[in-house]
Amino acid sequence: MADLPDGRHFFRGDDGYEQARAQTVWNARTPERYPDVVVQAVDADEVVAAVRYAAQHDMRIGVRSGGHSWAGNHVRDGGMLLDVSRLDDCVIDTDTRTAVVGPGMGGSVLAGRLDRQGLFFPAGHCKGVRIGGYLLQGGYGWNSRVLGPACESVLGLDVVTADGERLHIDAEHHPDLYWAARGSGPGFFAVVVAFHLRLYPRPPVCGSSLYVYPMACAEEIYPWARAISAEVDRRVELQIVASRAVPGAGIDSPSIVLASPVFADSEAEATAALALLDTCPVRDRASIAVPYAPSDLDTWYAGVMSNYPTGYRYGTDNMWTSATADELMPGIHRILETMPPHPAHFLWLNWGPSPQRQDMAYSLEDEIYLALYGVWRDAADDDAHGDWARSNLATMEHLQTGVQLADENLGRRPAPFATDAAMAELDRVRSVYDPAGRFHSWMGRV
Structure with a gap:
């Protein structure tokens, strides 16, 4: 039986639950939605344990990496709210112009570190935005009209799947899940524990x-x-x-x-x-x-x-x-x-x-x-x-x-965010990697 991290999981009714729930939403309009348990993971092993616990107890999972998250898509009634904002490691390789970065790393923090090393990444325009949700949803950042949405600079991802398995995904390994990770946003059906990024020279x-x-x-x-x-x-x-x-x-x-x-x-x-x-x-x-x-x-x-x-x-x-x-x-x-x-x-x-x-x-x-x-x-x-x-x-x-x-405001005004063909493919890939619907989909869509 998988265990939750001591001192960093809060069942509804526990001391600290409301603080743990509310602090996952930067917007002061905290949604009136209440998960059964909030889990604050600090590394990939704790993410694996949390996902396996959810599977054993038939809980659905909402994942939060940090940032603005206006709509609070990750805060749902019942199930688990998995907070991965503490996974904020960052390893930069200046020779290969690549980096391995945790989902909880602030985009502006990453941009500052890269700037000091003569490097650049199309990080988001606002301070406080963590790269996890930002990269999954597309990533409209500095110089993105030239470099493209930031998800195009994601070379690979380390993820935990619905059954608690750790995978590295890229164009050669599980390419369908890699395809889905770049643009599915809060409806992604795995937990990202690290992004492998392509970096660029800092513009002169x-x-x-x-x-x-x-x-x-x-x-x-x-x-x-x-x-x-x-x-x-x-x-x-x-x-x-x-x-x-x-x-x-x-x-x-x-x-x-x-x-x-x-x-x-x-x-x-x-x-x-x-x-x-x-x-x-x-x-x-x-x-x-x-x-x-x-x-x-x-x-x-x-x-x-x-x-x-x-x-x-x-x-x-x-x-x-x-x-x-x-x-x-x-x-x-x-x-x-x-x-x-x-x-x-x-x-x-x-x-x-x-x-x-x-x-x-x-x-x-x-x-x-x-x-x-x-x-x-x-x-x-x-x-x-x-x-x-x-x-x-x-x-x-x-x-x-x-x-x-x-x-997005999909919970109150559903609208397309991908082509019909892409949505059909997302549904197909979800059926392969998350057949039980362990991870919440987008609000406004069952």
């Missing part, structure tokens, strides 16, 4: 442009951004963030911010790559206009996190689309008109058209990515702000291709 130049416009310019900015979407240099991340205020810039009024990182071989290349963003038709109305400035990851992380404060309550949703500006603008106006106070915000990202991807479960993306982040502090505002993201994007569903799993 990192910089960005910054433009801040009044919200009244929306009618000109978004159609222009849509019109140039195919022309944006892939080394540039054209991120447009609308919010009621921009505290970091000292602006206390509704604004649209174009903050666009660039990665290049020289400052001349970086400046040239960003030049297109200086062609906005309302350029003369910008309260701040910086066509190019050198930057670094620490500065970018600090800027991003001003929109994602710790201890707040979040309601998120997203969509991929290739719709025209004329089709999108009614919904965008509604988003802007109903937006809660800062730090709630609306993100527009020019993503595609994208190159041919590797064959993997990750299989759905489009030209434009839209994401809404309702962010508020007081639980008394849940009714006022909690459905802002979902309800606005529900009215635009006829324009969506699907959603990405990073900002």
